[in-house]
Amino acid sequence: MKRTVVFAWLILGLLVVWVAAAVPSETPASAGVRLYGDGQYDAADRAWRQAVQAAPGNAELYYNLGCAAFRRHSLGEAMLYFQRACWLNPGHTDARYNINHINRISVDRVSQNPPGVPQIIRDVLVSWLGVDGISGLMLGVFAIICLTGWYALRVRDLPQRRTAGWIFAVTLVLGVASAILLWGIVVRDSSVSEGVILTRQQDIRSGPSQSHPVLFSVHEGLVVELVARTEGWRQVVLPNGWNGWIPENQLGVVQSFDLPVSAPPAGKK
Amino acid sequence: MLMGLIVLSAMGGLARGEGGKVRATASADRIGLENTVTLDITIEGSDAAGAEIVEKPSAPDFRLIGGPNVSTQFRFVNGRASFTKVIAFSFMPLKTGRLELPPVKIRLDGQVSRTEPIPVEVVAGSVSPSSPSGRSPFGTLDPFDTDAEAGTPADPGDDLLLRLESPGRAVYVGQPIPLDLVLYYRVRIGGADLEKEGKFEGFWVETVELDPRDTSRVGRREHNGRAYNTQVLRRWVLFPLRSGRFDVDPWILRVLVETPTQSFFGMTRRQVVLRRTNSITINVMDFPVVGRPAAFNGLCGRFDIRAGLDKSAVATGEAATVRLIVQGEGNLRSIPEQKLMEIPGCKIYAPKVQDNIRLEGGTLRGSRTWEFVVIPLEAGMFELSIPELSYFDPGSQTFRSVNSPAMKLNATGDRVTGTGAGNIGGFNMPIEMKGRDIRHIHTGSMLEQKPPERLYRRPWFLAIFGLLVLVTLGAVAIDERRRYLQRDQRSWTRSRAAVQARRDLRACAALGRKGFSAELFDGVYRLLQNYLQARFGINNLELTGVRLRQVLSSHQISETATADLLDILQQCERYRYAPTVAETVLPQELLARLERLLRVMEGGRP
Numbered sequence: 101m102k103r104t105v106v107f108a109w110l111i112l113g114l115l116v117v118w119v120a121a122a123v124p125s126e127t128p129a130s131a132g133v134r135l136y137g138d139g140q141y142d143a144a145d146r147a148w149r150q151a152v153q154a155a156p157g158n159a160e161l162y163y164n165l166g167c168a169a170f171r172r173h174s175l176g177e178a179m180l181y182f183q184r185a186c187w188l189n190p191g192h193t194d195a196r197y198n199i200n201h202i203n204r205i206s207v208d209r210v211s212q213n214p215p216g217v218p219q220i221i222r223d224v225l226v227s228w229l230g231v232d233g234i235s236g237l238m239l240g241v242f243a244i245i246c247l248t249g250w251y252a253l254r255v256r257d258l259p260q261r262r263t264a265g266w267i268f269a270v271t272l273v274l275g276v277a278s279a280i281l282l283w284g285i286v287v288r289d290s291s292v293s294e295g296v297i298l299t300r301q302q303d304i305r306s307g308p309s310q311s312h313p314v315l316f317s318v319h320e321g322l323v324v325e326l327v328a329r330t331e332g333w334r335q336v337v338l339p340n341g342w343n344g345w346i347p348e349n350q351l352g353v354v355q356s357f358d359l360p361v362s363a364p365p366a367g368k369k
Numbered sequence: 370m371l372m373g374l375i376v377l378s379a380m381g382g383l384a385r386g387e388g389g390k391v392r393a394t395a396s397a398d399r400i401g402l403e404n405t406v407t408l409d410i411t412i413e414g415s416d417a418a419g420a421e422i423v424e425k426p427s428a429p430d431f432r433l434i435g436g437p438n439v440s441t442q443f444r445f446v447n448g449r450a451s452f453t454k455v456i457a458f459s460f461m462p463l464k465t466g467r468l469e470l471p472p473v474k475i476r477l478d479g480q481v482s483r484t485e486p487i488p489v490e491v492v493a494g495s496v497s498p499s500s501p502s503g504r505s506p507f508g509t510l511d512p513f514d515t516d517a518e519a520g521t522p523a524d525p526g527d528d529l530l531l532r533l534e535s536p537g538r539a540v541y542v543g544q545p546i547p548l549d550l551v552l553y554y555r556v557r558i559g560g561a562d563l564e565k566e567g568k569f570e571g572f573w574v575e576t577v578e579l580d581p582r583d584t585s586r587v588g589r590r591e592h593n594g595r596a597y598n599t600q601v602l603r604r605w606v607l608f609p610l611r612s613g614r615f616d617v618d619p620w621i622l623r624v625l626v627e628t629p630t631q632s633f634f635g636m637t638r639r640q641v642v643l644r645r646t647n648s649i650t651i652n653v654m655d656f657p658v659v660g661r662p663a664a665f666n667g668l669c670g671r672f673d674i675r676a677g678l679d680k681s682a683v684a685t686g687e688a689a690t691v692r693l694i695v696q697g698e699g700n701l702r703s704i705p706e707q708k709l710m711e712i713p714g715c716k717i718y719a720p721k722v723q724d725n726i727r728l729e730g731g732t733l734r735g736s737r738t739w740e741f742v743v744i745p746l747e748a749g750m751f752e753l754s755i756p757e758l759s760y761f762d763p764g765s766q767t768f769r770s771v772n773s774p775a776m777k778l779n780a781t782g783d784r785v786t787g788t789g790a791g792n793i794g795g796f797n798m799p800i801e802m803k804g805r806d807i808r809h810i811h812t813g814s815m816l817e818q819k820p821p822e823r824l825y826r827r828p829w830f831l832a833i834f835g836l837l838v839l840v841t842l843g844a845v846a847i848d849e850r851r852r853y854l855q856r857d858q859r860s861w862t863r864s865r866a867a868v869q870a871r872r873d874l875r876a877c878a879a880l881g882r883k884g885f886s887a888e889l890f891d892g893v894y895r896l897l898q899n900y901l902q903a904r905f906g907i908n909n910l911e912l913t914g915v916r917l918r919q920v921l922s923s924h925q926i927s928e929t930a931t932a933d934l935l936d937i938l939q940q941c942e943r944y945r946y947a948p949t950v951a952e953t954v955l956p957q958e959l960l961a962r963l964e965r966l967l968r969v970m971e972g973g974r975p
Contacts, residue, residue, distance in 0.1 A: 129816035235824035246841040
């Protein structure tokens with residue numbers, strides 16, 4: 101009798117464990133989606149921040165964080181997250197659209213040179229194929245180059261050799277183009293450092309301290325290039341070439357996985 | 370001169386406590402509302418040069434329009450020197466009546482003195498200056514002017530007038546009133562510019578562009594029984610917006626008047642004077658209540674309406690265009706939006722409006738056109754009618770209504786389904802952007818995924834590149850070697866024989882390690898047999914001493930090597946066919962001899 105009771109308890113315990121494992125639990129990412137849908141943007145932000153800790157390179161989470169920040173009227177933070185999503189996935193068209201939208205409504209209008217043709221081609225190809233797609237393309241093209249090169253050297257028949265030579269030449273051009281493209285992406289990934297102004301209005305000074313005179317003021321959402329760094333200060337360059345220093349905690353770095361301290365205004369969703 | 374001084378002293382106000390040193394005078398004691406008056410502060414004495422104004426004079430009834438303008442005069446008469454400084458202010462009256470020019474505070478020798486206020490009578494219109502001392506605050510510009518002794522030139526008074534002129538002063542709301550700004554002059558005018566522009570409160574103003582080459586702007590007119598040269602400076606058409614009495618804000622003009630002088634050089638004296646327009650009041654009447662149609666919407670003038678269809682029969686879903694034109698004269702810009710009567714089964718789109726309105730003859734003339742796109746959604750005969758247009762005709766002072774007969778549109782075909790808000794029957798409507806927002810968040814499993822490292826950062830990505838290079842280079846090298854060998858058949862055969870011999874030698878060595886056996890000799894014999902056949906083309910049947918010596922000598926193989934070969938072959942045959950009588954040979958020795966032999970035959974050293 102005693103053995104039967106123990107056995108029954110054991111079965112019951114296993115059943116509970118199995119049910120608990122079978123019921124799908126809500127992940128932070130999906131909780132963020134639900135909260136965003138309910139209009140609880142602060143809570144959604146917290147949930148996605150938690151999710152991004154587990155998957156720091158997930159561009160979609162940063163994109164969603166940007167949407168939540170935008171709904172909280174925090175344009176600087178939204179711009180930072182959308183830029184980061186584009187950094188992680190250069191072909192993220194929705195993030196690019198939202199960046200353009202923020203640029204339309206943000207305060208600062210900084211004149212800058214329009215992108216050159218190579219940059220436009222790069223952006224189009226990257227948004228079309230993705231970075232991994234370009235890498236794969238380059239690998240495939242290189243394999244074809246090797247194959248056709250070897251075949252062109254091997255065959256004795258002149259027409260066949262000519263055909264192989266043409267294929268070799270075309271694939272060689274493709275290979276060189278894709279290599280340049282990939283090289284550009286690699287260089288950009290590893291060298292360019294950008295920041296986004298997070299405060300509503302920020303003075304840019306001529307040197308890395310509060311005692312230096314103010315050169316000009318910028319507003320949240322402006323993307324700047326980060327040049328130098330000293331204790332607590334970053335040197336920034338605006339798209340029009342203007343240059344100055346800003347306290348480090350007033351901007352977010354695009355090419356990093358750090359999350360800025362978000363302080364949504366009380367009462368706002 | 371003496372008379373002038375008497376008048377000045379009679380009109381002037383002496384400063385308190387300063388005796389006759391500081392004196393204030395007015396250019397006239399009676400002026401019109403359209404004239405200006407000059408207040409001169411004259412300081413005499415040896416220390417007059419240091420006199421200065423403490424503060425600008427101000428009065429509620431006058432508007433300060435010029436000054437202070439300072440002039441100084443030094444005289445030496447009968448051995449006595451006198452110094453005079455005159456500070457002049459120019460005022461424009463703001464109302465009629467007996468007014469006072471304000472007192473002026475002067476600092477002289479460190480003491481502040483105050484002139485007396487000077488009474489001036491202001492009447493409506495314009496009057497000639499009553500005082501001979503009337504002069505411009507801007508003085509004379511001719512240093513050789515002989516009249517300078519008598520002071521600055523007199524204000525032209527009635528000889529220069531600025532007038533606002535309108536043919537009517539009582540109009541209805543919306544009825545156009547032409548209004549001209551005209552300069553009347555009997556003096557020489559050097560130029561003019563506006564000092565102050567008036568406002569037209571209570572009116573919608575259309576400004577008429579005046580052509581500078583239009584000679585009708587310049588002419589001669591009579592005013593108060595005097596003939597003047599006239600020039601129209603501005604022209605407007607005013608449309609009253611509401612009923613009531615409206616005073617038109619005065620306009621002020623700065624005019625440069627040129628007067629010929631008696632100077633030796635025949636030069637002209639120039640002075641700048643200000644002129645203000647006459648006051649003009651327009652009485653705007655409301656429309657009569659009696660007989661006012663229900664559809665009346667404040668339209669005033671004379672109008673006509675006509676409407677037409679571009680086609681009388683269409684298929685369902687096909688667009689037809691109704692063109693509605695309202696033309697006439699009056700406040701055309703106030704014509705209310707026209708509509709077509711809604712008809713069930715017919716979709717009527719918002720109209721495209723086009724204006725052809727011009728200012729002509731003191732009013733607005735022209736037409737306004739509405740183009741409606743009409744799409745019948747079902748078959749049938751549709752009657753398209755337009756609402757009645759009511760207006761007030763100020764000429765006959767009656768309300769009138771105009772209309773256009775209904776238009777008939779015959780539609781045939783099947784009923785067009787749908788709400789009609791989209792594309793119907795190939796009629797394209799542009800999509801209207803009503804707002805902008807960011808794109809929505811992304812959902813789904815991609816939020817849960819930990820993104821893999823980029824392809825180009827993975828080690829195997831570069832390894833594949835290296836492998837591809839190696840494989841390609843290896844394949845090319847193999848091909849090239851084969852080709853090279855095929856080019857020389859002898860070398861090819863020799864090479865193949867050597868390779869095969871080495872392979873067989875390794876097999877024999879394996880047998881040798883097992884010990885002394887028939888298989889070993891058999892293997893060695895077959896090795897040599899194959900080698901000789903592959904290398905020199907000697908088949909098994911030709912394997913005799915004579916033949917071998919003959920062939921090998923033709924291939925420059927040494928006698929020693931040939932003898933060695935024959936010895937090994939004989940040893941093998943002996944052991945294969947008579948093992949009991951065969952000499953005992955160590956396998957290692959045999960194999961070493963064989964290897965040495967092969968090396969010699971391949972051209973190497975023993």
